[in-house]
Amino acid sequence: MTLINPSQPDFLSVVERQMQLTEAQGQAIRGLVDGIRQMQMDVTEKVEEVQMMVQEVRDSVTLTDAECYQLQASVRIKSNALAKDRYKETDEKFKVVVGRYRRMIWSKLKERFEVAKYSHVRRIDFEDAVEFIKEFRPEDYI
Numbered sequence: 133m134t135l136i137n138p139s140q141p142d143f144l145s146v147v148e149r150q151m152q153l154t155e156a157q158g159q160a161i162r163g164l165v166d167g168i169r170q171m172q173m174d175v176t177e178k179v180e181e182v183q184m185m186v187q188e189v190r191d192s193v194t195l196t197d198a199e200c201y202q203l204q205a206s207v208r209i210k211s212n213a214l215a216k217d218r219y220k221e222t223d224e225k226f227k228v229v230v231g232r233y234r235r236m237i238w239s240k241l242k243e244r245f246e247v248a249k250y251s252h253v254r255r256i257d258f259e260d261a262v263e264f265i266k267e268f269r270p271e272d273y274i
Contacts, residue, residue, distance in 0.1 A: 206265040
């Protein structure tokens with residue numbers, strides 16, 4: 133027969149106390165996990181906001197000088213080619229017609245990209261602007 137020693141703590145109360153401590157630790161860990169999850173969502177949200185702001189900046193940046201020069205060259209080549217379709221370079225009207233075509237191309241380009249100056253075309257639209265000039269046909273606007 134075993135006698136209970138009053139100096140030994142009750143086994144069940146020790147187990148209950150350990151269980152309470154374990155539950156408290158579990159709640160603390162759960163709180164940490166929830167906090168980390170919230171921080172992760174906040175960081176993800178902030179990253180998305182920053183990405184949108186960066187895209188807005190990219191979208192608003194206008195052409196570089198080199199890109200403006202390329203557009204000028206494209207318009208010069210296109211207006212000369214259009215004029216050569218109608219006149220010889222030696223004809224008196226050749227230069228006048230080239231000038232008209234250039235003004236028309238610039239005017240329609242600014243209209244197409246909704247800018248006051250061609251240099252205000254956004255960089256992300258540069259390739260479209262070059263393509264617009266290459267494909268420009270005056271009869272489309274008459």
